[in-house]
Amino acid sequence: MNLQGIGGTVAYFGLFIAILYFLMIRPQQKQQKKRQEMLGKLEINDKVVTVGGLHGKLIKMDDDTIVLRIADKVEVKFDKKSIAYVASDN
Missing domain, CATH: 1.20.5 (Single alpha-helices involved in coiled-coils or other helix-helix interfaces)
Structure with missing residues (x-):
């Protein structure tokens, strides 16, 4: 050995x-x-982009979910982990 x-x-x-x-x-x-x-x-009124590429403004948030406004009178609910990044204000 x-x-x-x-x-x-x-x-x-x-x-x-x-x-x-x-x-x-x-x-x-x-x-x-x-x-x-x-x-x-993340804070209310942040502009964010989801992993699917959807741009929106954060209007509601709890521990696991968020609601984005993507157009006038159009709100969409997502899992919080679906946020890819916070978009700049440019």
Whole structure:
């Protein structure tokens, strides 16, 4: 039995896991944290864009849902997590 070969294999496997963590898992966690912060900062009258590309003005909000006004007298209810980003006022 070659113990040195087993140790090398374990070292390569550990290195692979570390690289996987820093290239894939950690950036995803940062992005998810940033998104949660954005959703937590939503306020009434913010202009937002949904993941489907619908632009609207936030008029009502509770813990899980929001209501957007997308045109005069047209209001649509969405899950809060369907907000892609807050649009700029430009």
